[in-house]
Every structure is written in structure tokens, then in C-alpha cells.
Amino acid sequence: MYSQILDHISKDISLGSSEKEEFTGILSEKKILKKELLIKPGDKVDSEYYVVKGCLKAYYRDQAGEDHIIQFAIEDWWISDFEAFFRGTPAELYVEAIEDSVLLGIDKAALELLYQRIPKFERFFRLKITNAFVALRTRILSSLQKTGKERYLEFCQTYPQIEKRVPNYQIANYLGIKPESLSRIRKDLT
Amino acid sequence: MYSQILDHISKDISLGSSEKEEFTGILSEKKILKKELLIKPGDKVDSEYYVVKGCLKAYYRDQAGEDHIIQFAIEDWWISDFEAFFRGTPAELYVEAIEDSVLLGIDKAALELLYQRIPKFERFFRLKITNAFVALRTRILSSLQKTGKERYLEFCQTYPQIEKRVPNYQIANYLGIKPESLSRIRKDLT
DNA sequence: CCATCCGCTTAACATACATCAAGCATTTGA
DNA sequence: TCAAATGCTTGATGTATGTTAAGCGGATGG
Numbered sequence: 001m002y003s004q005i006l007d008h009i010s011k012d013i014s015l016g017s018s019e020k021e022e023f024t025g026i027l028s029e030k031k032i033l034k035k036e037l038l039i040k041p042g043d044k045v046d047s048e049y050y051v052v053k054g055c056l057k058a059y060y061r062d063q064a065g066e067d068h069i070i071q072f073a074i075e076d077w078w079i080s081d082f083e084a085f086f087r088g089t090p091a092e093l094y095v096e097a098i099e100d101s102v103l104l105g106i107d108k109a110a111l112e113l114l115y116q117r118i119p120k121f122e123r124f125f126r127l128k129i130t131n132a133f134v135a136l137r138t139r140i141l142s143s144l145q146k147t148g149k150e151r152y153l154e155f156c157q158t159y160p161q162i163e164k165r166v167p168n169y170q171i172a173n174y175l176g177i178k179p180e181s182l183s184r185i186r187k188d189l190t
Numbered sequence: 191m192y193s194q195i196l197d198h199i200s201k202d203i204s205l206g207s208s209e210k211e212e213f214t215g216i217l218s219e220k221k222i223l224k225k226e227l228l229i230k231p232g233d234k235v236d237s238e239y240y241v242v243k244g245c246l247k248a249y250y251r252d253q254a255g256e257d258h259i260i261q262f263a264i265e266d267w268w269i270s271d272f273e274a275f276f277r278g279t280p281a282e283l284y285v286e287a288i289e290d291s292v293l294l295g296i297d298k299a300a301l302e303l304l305y306q307r308i309p310k311f312e313r314f315f316r317l318k319i320t321n322a323f324v325a326l327r328t329r330i331l332s333s334l335q336k337t338g339k340e341r342y343l344e345f346c347q348t349y350p351q352i353e354k355r356v357p358n359y360q361i362a363n364y365l366g367i368k369p370e371s372l373s374r375i376r377k378d379l380t
Numbered sequence: 381c382c383a384t385c386c387g388c389t390t391a392a393c394a395t396a397c398a399t400c401a402a403g404c405a406t407t408t409g410a
Numbered sequence: 411t412c413a414a415a416t417g418c419t420t421g422a423t424g425t426a427t428g429t430t431a432a433g434c435g436g437a438t439g440g
Contacts, residue, residue, distance in 0.1 A: 060331060068335050070327060083327065086320045119309055126316050129323055130276045136326040137260060137273065141250060143333040144366030145258055147396070167417065176334030181397055183419050338427070357387065371427055373389050 002027065005050050005104055008076055012127050013120045022118065026110040030103045032056075038103070039081050039095040047105035048080035054101020055165050058093050059173075069174040072098075072162050078128065098166060148177040149185045192217065195240050195294055198266055202317050203310045212308065216300040220293045222246075228293070229271050229285040237295035238270035244291020245355050248283050249363075259364040262288075262352050268318065288356060338367040339375045 002024045009015065015023070030049065032038055038056065039045060051073050058071040058079055070093065073079035081093040085108060115122040142151050152175060156163045163171065172182035192214045199205065205213070220239065222228055228246065229235060241263050248261040248269055260283065263269035271283040275298060305312040332341050342365060346353045353361065362372035 062335070066335075068331055070331070082320075083324045086324070115313075116309075119306075119312070122309070122312055122316065126312065126319065129316070129319055130272075133319055133323050133326065134273045134276070136323065136330060140326060140330055140333060141258055141260070143330060145252070145256075149396095169417065178398060179418075180399085180420085184397090187419080359387065368428060369388075370390085370429085374427090377389080 002104075004052055004076075008050070009124055013124045015120075019118055019120075023114065023121065026107060026114060027104045028107070030105050031101070032097045032103065033100050034097050037094060037096050038079075039084075039091050039093060041091050041094065043081075043084075043091040045081050045084035045091050046108050048078055048082065048085050048108075049095075049103040049105050051075055051077050051079065052102040052104055054097060054103075055099040055162075056095060056097050056101055057166075057170065058095045060093055067094075067173065068176075069170060072159070072166060072174065074161055074165065082132075098170075143176060148175060148181055149188070151175045151177075152182065152185055153189075192294075194242055194266075198240070199314055203314045205310075209308055212304065213311070216297060216304060217294045218297070220295050221291070222287045222293065223290050224287050227284060227286050228269075229274075229281050229283060231281050231284065233271075233274070233281040235271050235274035235281050236298050238268055238272070238275050238298075239285075239293040239295050241265055241267050241269065242292040242294060244287060244293075245289040245352075246285060246287050246291055247356075247360065248285045250283055257284075257363065258366075259360060262349070262356060262364065264351055264355065272322075288360075333366060338365060338371055339378070341365050341367075342372065342375055343379075 002020075005027070006015070006020055006024070009023070027050075028047075029052075030038075032054075038049065039058075041061070053075060056073045056079055057069050058073075058081065059067045059069045061067050071079060079095060081091040081095060083089065084091040084093070088108075111121070111125075115125075142154060146154070152171075155171065155175060168182055168186075169179040172179045175182070177185075192210075195217070196205070196210055196214070199213070217240075218237075219242075220228075222244075228239065229248075231251070243265060246263045246269055247259050248263075248271065249257045249259045251257050261269060269285060271281040271285060273279065274281040274283070301311070301315075305315075332344060336344070342361075345361065345365060358372055358376075359369040362369045365372070367375075
């Protein structure tokens with residue numbers, strides 16, 4: 001049941017069996033169906049979620065009612081409204097299942113206690129946020145300096161599994177271009 | 191001498207005087223003149239830097255020889271090639287002084303030891319990276335979804351001190367537009 | 381002190397992408 | 411089962427930004 005997430009964590013820190021138990025003790029399983037919302041604006045965000053199975057997206061809806069996809073998540077990824085989760089502010093994002101999904105939620109307060117008892121978990125999550133930080137920096141450079149075509153090719157190379165599972169109009173949204181433009185780009189590639 | 195950085199840290203965590211001493215013990219002052227490089231590609235990056243006084247930029251030079259400014263830093267900001275610093279990989283960025291500057295460098299190995307001795311410093315730097323993460327997310331949304339004009343106005347509002355100190359062609363570069371376009375945008379605004 | 385460079389602006393033209401509109405195949409669900 | 415919704419494509423046209431070229435005032439340095 002928990003072997004997947006424990007393997008995932010063991011890639012970065014090594015855990016004894018009592019530490020594993022203490023960690024899995026604060027996890028709670030959550031199942032969510034396609035199109036259901038895990039988080040919506042205004043929610044208090046107490047948890048971040050590890051994806052055991054499925055596919056989700058986090059997106060921001062602007063004042064004009066336009067959605068902007070910030071993140072996809074599939075197996076072995078983490079998702080939440082991280083700003084709200086870290087800062088304790090109300091959610092500004094929607095997190096929605098693209099497929100039926102199984103998640104493991106971690107409660108923030110329990111996690112803070114765990115950090116105090118076993119500091120290497122604070123290390124693990126610092127590593128995670130650091131990697132996410134670097135990925136965001138790369139994405140900013142791409143979005144500022146590359147054409148839609150270049151960004152699409154980069155996306156396909158970086159996230160081939162996601163490209164296969166998510167409809168093109170959502171990929172276009174993530175890339176910051178219109179579906180019509182993505183369609184033309186794809187036509188050009190063949 | 192160290193009161194500025196101690197005040198800065200005390201905004202997020204509270205420190206006893208021995209903790210302050212232990213922290214300042216691992217700092218090393220560094221002065222750097224305008225146009226000098228603090229970091230260049232290939233360097234081993236052992237330190238991150240707190241800006242006591244001055245103004246710097248971090249930028250990436252792509253294969254075509256084009257520079258892309260990732261970050262500016264002025265008083266009370268942190269700067270480095272964070273990817274290289276966190277991961278121990280060779281630097282990919284240039285970090286260069288825009289004005290004569292005074293910095294406080296923190297050595298990574300000494301910092302890791304400090305984390306073990308006084309875990310709240312790990313908390314402090316986790317908060318820092320979290321805030322940086324959120325700022326990057328905001329910047330991605332802007333870069334993907336907003337016009338150059340909107341991004342410029344946002345920049346002026348968010349970083350008014352930087353807008354005053356940095357030449358327009360460098361701001362244009364940071365915003366991902368050409369100086370000619372920024373000039374037209376500015377003309378339009380008056 | 382004067383030549384050079386730097387930072388900024390403007391203009392004419394090119395290009396990438398958006399917008400608006402329509403059509404079509406596949407999937408969905410009453 | 412069949413109508414509606416969904417996801418994708420294509421065409422005509424508009425717009426923001428890039429490209430190329432030129433000029434200008436002020437700072438800089440020999």
C-alpha cells in the first residue's frame with residue numbers, strides 16, 4: 001500500500017523501519033474521480049498530495065474567467081496549491097482530476113511535527129521544493145525566450161507520459177498558446 | 191556589521207545571541223565592483239550571497255550567445271546560481287555586479303552543519319526557497335499569459351527600486367522583450 | 381577637450397500568434 | 411440509438427512584437 005511512496009522518498013533519504021511507520025502514519029488515502037475538484041479557490045489547504053495513480057492539473061482562473069494550467073501531475077508527482085499550503089493563505093487555484101485518481105495526502109501540521117522529530121524529512125521536502133524551483137526557472141526561460149513550437153517540443157521531450165494522456169487543448173493552455181496554434185505547430189512537425 | 195542580515199533573518203525566525211554568533215561565524219564578506227563577475231559558467235558554487243549593498247544580476251547565455259536575465263538583486267536579497275548551489279553541479283549562470291556591491295557569502299558545507307546544530311535555520315532557508323518558488327510561479331503566469339505592457343507595469347509596481355536603478359534594456363531583457371518594444375510601451379504609457 | 385560609446389528612441393517592414401468562424405470525426409450520455 | 415458535446419483542424423484576417431536601420435543626447439575616458 002505504502003511501498004510506492006516509500007520507494008519514492010528513499011531515492012533522496014534513507015529511512016529506518018520505525019521512521020517509515022511514523023511517516024506512513026500521517027498519510028491519508030484519498031480517491032477522486034475524473035473532473036472532481038481536490039481544491040478550489042477559498043479553501044483552506046491543509047494537505048499536499050502524492051499521486052499514487054491517476055492524472056491531475058492545477059490551474060488559475062483569472063478575472064476574465066480564463067483558466068491557466070500551472071502544473072500537471074501523474075504517478076509519483078506531488079500536487080497541491082503550494083502557495084496556499086506553505087503560507088496558510090486561502091487557495092487561489094483549482095486542482096482537478098483529469099483521470100480517476102488515488103492520492104496520499106499529508107497534513108501540514110502533522111508534517112511540521114514530523115520535521116521536528118525526524119529532521120531528515122525536512123531535508124527531503126527542501127530537496128523537493130528545490131527541484132521544483134529549478135524546473136520553474138527553466139520554464140520561465142522557455143516561456144520568455146522560445147517560440148511555441150520550441151516549447152511544445154521541449155514539453156514532449158520532458159513529459160512524454162503526460163503528452164500521451166492529456167488532451168492537446170490542455171497542453172496548449174499549459175504552454176501559453178491557443179489550441180489552434182498548437183494544431184498548426186503539430187501539422188508543421190510531420 | 192552583521193545587524194542588517196540578522197534583522198533580515200529575525201523577520202522569519204527568532205534567534206538567541208549565541209545562535210546569532212554561530213550564524214555570523216560562517217559568513218564571509220565579499221566586495222565586488224561594477225561589471226565584475228561573482229560567478230561564471232563552470233564554476234563550483236559553494237556559496238549563496240546576501241546583498242548588503244549594491245545591485246547585481248544573474249543571467250543565462252544561450253547557445254546563440256544571447257543573454258537572458260533571470261534575477262536582479264538589491265539590498266536584502268539573496269543571489270547565486272541556485273541550481274548549481276543546491277545541486278552541486280557546475281554553474282550555468284553568470285552573476286555580475288550592476289553596481290559596486292558588498293555581499294555576505296554563506297558556505298554550503300558550513301550551512302549544512304548549521305542546519306544540524308540549529309534546525310530553525312533549515313526552516314528559514316526553506317521559507318526563503320518557498321517564497322522564491324511562489325514568486326517564480328507568478329512570473330510564469332505573467333510570462334505566458336500577459337502582454338509585454340502588462341508585464342512591464344507589474345514589474346514597475348513589484349520592484350520600483352530596481353526599475354529606478356537598472357537600465358531599460360536590461361529590464362526589457364528580464365521581461366523577455368526587445369528594448370525597442372519596451373521603448374514603444376513606455377511611449378504609449380505617458 | 382573631443383571622439384567614442386552607451387542607452388534610448390523612432391520608423392518601415394516581417395513574423396508569430398491570436399481571433400473569429402466553420403467543419404468534421406469521435407465520444408458521451410439521455 | 412441518436413443528438414449533443416468534445417477535441418481537433420483549417421482558413422481568413424488582425425495585432426503585438428521582432429528585425430533592421432538610423433539618429434540623437436549625454437556620459438565616459440584617453
